[in-house]
Amino acid sequence: MPGTSSRELPSWNDCAAKTAIVAFVEGCTRDGPDFVAAPDRIATFDNDGTLWVEQPAPPQFDFLLRRWAQDAKDHPELASEQPYKAIVERDMAFFERLAVQDPAVVATLEKAMARSWAGTTPAAFEAEVRVWIDTIKQPRFGVGYTRLVYQPMLELFGYLKANDFRVFVCSGGGRDFMRVFAEETWGIHKENVIGSAADYAFTDGRLLRSDQLLGGLALGPGKPAHIFAQTGRLPVFAGGNADVDIEMLTVSSFSLLVNHDDADREFAYDKGAERSLAKAAELGWTVVSVRNDWATVFPRDGSPP
Amino acid sequence: MPGTSSRELPSWNDCAAKTAIVAFVEGCTRDGPDFVAAPDRIATFDNDGTLWVEQPAPPQFDFLLRRWAQDAKDHPELASEQPYKAIVERDMAFFERLAVQDPAVVATLEKAMARSWAGTTPAAFEAEVRVWIDTIKQPRFGVGYTRLVYQPMLELFGYLKANDFRVFVCSGGGRDFMRVFAEETWGIHKENVIGSAADYAFTDGRLLRSDQLLGGLALGPGKPAHIFAQTGRLPVFAGGNADVDIEMLTVSSFSLLVNHDDADREFAYDKGAERSLAKAAELGWTVVSVRNDWATVFPRDGSPP
Numbered sequence: 001m002p003g004t005s006s007r008e009l010p011s012w013n014d015c016a017a018k019t020a021i022v023a024f025v026e027g028c029t030r031d032g033p034d035f036v037a038a039p040d041r042i043a044t045f046d047n048d049g050t051l052w053v054e055q056p057a058p059p060q061f062d063f064l065l066r067r068w069a070q071d072a073k074d075h076p077e078l079a080s081e082q083p084y085k086a087i088v089e090r091d092m093a094f095f096e097r098l099a100v101q102d103p104a105v106v107a108t109l110e111k112a113m114a115r116s117w118a119g120t121t122p123a124a125f126e127a128e129v130r131v132w133i134d135t136i137k138q139p140r141f142g143v144g145y146t147r148l149v150y151q152p153m154l155e156l157f158g159y160l161k162a163n164d165f166r167v168f169v170c171s172g173g174g175r176d177f178m179r180v181f182a183e184e185t186w187g188i189h190k191e192n193v194i195g196s197a198a199d200y201a202f203t204d205g206r207l208l209r210s211d212q213l214l215g216g217l218a219l220g221p222g223k224p225a226h227i228f229a230q231t232g233r234l235p236v237f238a239g240g241n242a243d244v245d246i247e248m249l250t251v252s253s254f255s256l257l258v259n260h261d262d263a264d265r266e267f268a269y270d271k272g273a274e275r276s277l278a279k280a281a282e283l284g285w286t287v288v289s290v291r292n293d294w295a296t297v298f299p300r301d302g303s304p305p
Numbered sequence: 306m307p308g309t310s311s312r313e314l315p316s317w318n319d320c321a322a323k324t325a326i327v328a329f330v331e332g333c334t335r336d337g338p339d340f341v342a343a344p345d346r347i348a349t350f351d352n353d354g355t356l357w358v359e360q361p362a363p364p365q366f367d368f369l370l371r372r373w374a375q376d377a378k379d380h381p382e383l384a385s386e387q388p389y390k391a392i393v394e395r396d397m398a399f400f401e402r403l404a405v406q407d408p409a410v411v412a413t414l415e416k417a418m419a420r421s422w423a424g425t426t427p428a429a430f431e432a433e434v435r436v437w438i439d440t441i442k443q444p445r446f447g448v449g450y451t452r453l454v455y456q457p458m459l460e461l462f463g464y465l466k467a468n469d470f471r472v473f474v475c476s477g478g479g480r481d482f483m484r485v486f487a488e489e490t491w492g493i494h495k496e497n498v499i500g501s502a503a504d505y506a507f508t509d510g511r512l513l514r515s516d517q518l519l520g521g522l523a524l525g526p527g528k529p530a531h532i533f534a535q536t537g538r539l540p541v542f543a544g545g546n547a548d549v550d551i552e553m554l555t556v557s558s559f560s561l562l563v564n565h566d567d568a569d570r571e572f573a574y575d576k577g578a579e580r581s582l583a584k585a586a587e588l589g590w591t592v593v594s595v596r597n598d599w600a601t602v603f604p605r606d607g608s609p610p
Contacts, residue, residue, distance in 0.1 A: 039488055039494060175537075189344060189471070189536075190344075190536060191535060193537070199534075200533055201526070203526070205555070207529060207539075215519055221506070221508070225504075225512065228427065228505055229504075229505065231495060232427075232496060
């Protein structure tokens with residue numbers, strides 16, 4: 001293992017995944033058949049389950065459900081409508097239909113998002129996310145969600161940046177939600193965050209959120225499309241952990257798939273990742289075992305990279 | 306004039322505009338009331354008439370008209386339809402209605418763009434723009450259009466970057482058109498180019514251009530909306546030259562307006578800039594006189610910054 005990478009990826013055990021990462025990056029940066037010109041060195045990473053804990057539910061879900069529970073409390077007439085009804089009645093089966101992108105469920109969530117934020121400014125939304133970051137604790141670990149970023153992935157960001165990669169996050173989750181904490185948590189600028197987003201209009205001197213999405217959801221085939229729109233390229237290095245990352249991982253030269261197999265330190269599950277794990281075996285993607293490959297899972301002090 | 310700025314902006318004469326630029330940038334970067342944290346240092350620039358020559362017509366127009374003239378030749382039945390009819394008949398009045406965003410004219414152009422490129426890959430479009438860059442000469446100066454970038458603006462990009470600004474271009478023109486030459490001409494990455502763009506879909510393993518715009522045109526109020534979508538912020542430094550830049554210049558802390566008043570070395574005109582010049586006077590924007598403030602207009606050797 002070359003010295004540089006060992007120094008820069010200290011939370012990675014010596015393992016096949018680390019060896020593959022280092023070999024790929026060294027190939028990209030060294031004269032030879034695998035050299036990649038610096039402008040083309042785009043790395044993209046999914047967020048939920050790739051950069052931070054997504055169990056028992058994706059963190060943004062916690063944010064949304066709290067807001068909509070409050071809306072249902074303030075406006076009792078909403079309690080008969082979805083998704084408020086499911087929240088009030090704790091009908092988790094309703095939300096599980098979101099995971100499979102049931103169009104009817106997705107539509108109620110889009111409508112609820114528009115109801116909560118259409119016509120508001122970016123600053124109002126950012127302030128609301130900021131309160132959530134600063135006050136809400138993840139139920140199992142008892143710390144704020146942004147403290148549950150994966151330390152090995154932050155080190156990977158640093159290693160890639162040190163080798164002139166430009167690192168982007170591309171998540172089906174909310175672009176503007178992630179941008180609130182991207183700089184302090186990931187050490188990447190807001191413009192390096194790609195995700196599902198509402199369209200905004202500039203009206204009477206202010207940006208106001210519309211009730212429409214800008215482009216589609218950044219999920220599945222939406223990931224390469226959103227990445228191209230933002231960067232003008234497709235990634236040469238991509239990391240994900242789920243079936244909705246398959247297209248992004250397929251277009252990339254190097255593909256990393258995080259396998260959640262550590263019930264002690266994090267969670268063990270493959271629900272929603274069955275097809276991606278099969279694709280990894282079929283196409284020779286690099287699979288990362290949380291249990292075996294990561295010496296440390298979370299940052300010790302929650303400080304930024 | 307501090308030494309640094311004089312060294313870095315050699316093509317700018319000592320003038321009020323240069324003094325204002327340097328004072329603003331030094332205020333942003335120095336402890337004090339005008340300090341701007343590095344993550345917020347976003348600079349955005351219009352392209353046509355701000356970064357390169359836009360007379361007798363915006364360069365992308367030359368690219369489009371050549372393509373559509375060829376289409377009309379290959380498919381004679383198109384000659385009775387707009388915009389092909391206007392091209393065949395050299396009816397320039399038709400295209401002048403584009404400058405005022407006549408919706409009927411804009412619609413015919415969108416339809417013609419979809420006819421030319423819907424269903425094609427990014428690589429096919431890029432190759433077509435590349436041929437245009439490498440072979441077509443601007444009629445007055447007899448060199449390729451990308452040689453007619455303004456040297457003082459390239460130096461301003463360098464000066465801003467040296468002070469930890471991230472420089473973006475935001476043009477009503479085509480995002481994917483500009484991204485072909487952005488890196489070699491402006492020294493900024495493709496992801497720092499914002500513009501009007503077709504939506505793309507990832508289908509059967511390939512990105513294919515759709516016949517729809519992604520978001521609206523990046524003109525007028527579309528500029529702050531597109532800049533926010535791409536960067537998550539509004540600019541603190543903005544440069545433009547026309548009425549369609551007013552909204553972008555208004556949201557920025559520092560606003561630079563290029564006034565084309567040099568018929569000898571470039572062009573002298575204020576058509577399409579009347580309102581922006583009035584706004585500049587009203588709001589105290591920094592107006593740059595090409596004739597008086599720029600010692601050099603074009604790079605001597607066309608080399609990148």
